[in-house]
Amino acid sequence: MRGRHATDALLEALHDTPAVYLQGARQTGKSTLVRAVAERQHPAQYLTLDTAAVLDAALNDPEGFVAGLERPVVIDEVQRAPALALAIKAAVDSDRHPGQFLLTGSASVMSLPALSDSLAGRMELHTLWPFSRGELAGVRETFVDRVFAERLVTPDTVPNTEKSLVERMCTGGYPEIQTRRSHARRQAWFDSYVDAILQRDVRELANIERLSELPRLLALLASRAGELLNFADLARTLGIPQTTLKRYMTLMEMTFLVRLLPAWFSNLGKRLAKAPKLLLTDTGLLTHLIEADASRLRRDRTLLGHVLENFVAMELIKQLGWSRPRCRLFHFRTESGAEVDLVLEDRAGRLVGVEVKSAATVRQQDFRGLETLARLTGDRFARGVVLCTGTTVVPFGRNLFALPVSQLWA
Incomplete structure (x- = not known):
């Protein structure tokens, strides 16, 4: 089993919190991780609601099911029995010892109001994404820590060739896909994966009458990865009402297929764009949906730029789960057109801008976008970096640097 950087945070939560919820898309390794934790660091009984008999017991008598559990306990795929939330709440209220319940779900906790509302103040939330580039390489990434440090440290790395970087983006981070050596076998896996989520998980979350529209929507979203979300244009293209589109988008987010990156804005006296930017949560899935293999990405530099930006954004989102500075990720754009691909903001309000360029030079x-952000935010601006496919660290002025993209997983 490959090490997961989320493990330490999960164990810390189990040490002082009665219930911990690990959410994430299907096939990201949640079951593997919690079973390993239950067998080693935090001994616990393991049950999964993907087993018919266990699911039947949980649905028919939630209170009796929870009362009969030997704790600590892991309950996998808990979103399949939302009524368990009140039973777990009652159990936690009568016994507040930490680490009693480790829950997993392939749907966002926000899609399970019974769980999020009932266990407010009693449950800590964690998200498991597909493998980060560092997890695959056996490295614990420190990029976020380093760009917020007083002095930027750039460890020696083995720079990726553009060919290997593109291959990595086309493969993606899902654990199962790492064993598929041919492009055809990876495409077959992605086909089955998308079908399973849209046919099972989405159907369990909501009563969708026209389920056949969802694959078209997902492919359209993939073609617009890295762009500002425009509901009116998407609805017009698909020929569906905006209300229906927004409902579908919520389901895509709840099942971790897409991620909306909010715009950064503040009371700066300037007009800033506030629409979120659209991301696919895995670039392997993204390139599959737009039918772009590695050779096409290397030929189409514009497309390569969009995929690389999505890749960097998701790598940063993953790193936020274990980095020391507690940060949030945004994008920045003024209505006059100045923009920064990604903006990190820590709890003190300090900002680091990140531009992504699919070029070596x-x-x-x-x-220019980073300089605009620095000018508008003054002392809040800590640093600006341009990540590129080159191999050399180059300073471009005070707190402005060009860095190889390989620094992201150093």
Whole structure:
């Protein structure tokens, strides 16, 4: 089993919190991780609601099911029996010892109001994404820590060739896909994966009458990864009402197929764009949906830029789960067109801007968006970096640097 960087945070939560919920898309390794934790660091009984008999018992008598459990206990795929939430709440209220319940779900806790509301103040939430690049390489990434440090440290790395970087983006981070050596076998896995989520998970979350529209929507969203979300344009393209589209989008988010990156804005006296940016949660899935293999990405530099930006954004989102600075990730765009692909903001309000370029050479003009952000935010601006496919760290002014993208997983 490959090490998962989420393990330490999960164990810390189990040490002082009665219930812990690990959410994430199907096939990201949640079951593997919690079973390993239950067998080693936090001994616990393991049950999964993917087993028919266990699910039947949980649905028919939630209170009796929970009362009969030997605790600590892991309950896998808990979203399949939402009524368990009140029973777990009652159990926790009568015994507040930490680490009693480790729950997993392939749907966002926000889609399970019975769980999130009933266990408010009693449950800690964690998200498991597909493997990060560092997890696959056996490295614990420190990029977020380093860009917020007083002095930027850039460890020696083995720079990726563009070919290997593109291959990695096309493969993605799902654990199962790592064993598929051919492009055809990876595509077959992604086909089955998307079908399973749209046919099972979405159907369990909501009564969708026109389920056949969801694959079209997902493919359209993939083609617009990295762009600002425009509901009116998407609805017009699909020929469906905006109300229906927004309901479908919520389901895509709840099942961790897409992620909306919010716009950064503050009371700066400037007009800033506030629409979120659209991301696919895995670039292997993204390239599958737009039918782009590695050779096409290397030929189409514009498309490569969109996929690389999505890749960097998701790598940063993963790293936020274990980095020391507690940060949030945004994008930045003014209505006059100045933009920064990604903006990290820590709890003190300090900002680090990140631009992504699918080129080996960086020029001063590539820092224009970062310079605009620095000018507008003053002392809050800590640093700006341009991640590129080059191999050299180059300073471009005070707190402005061009870095190889390989620094992301150093």
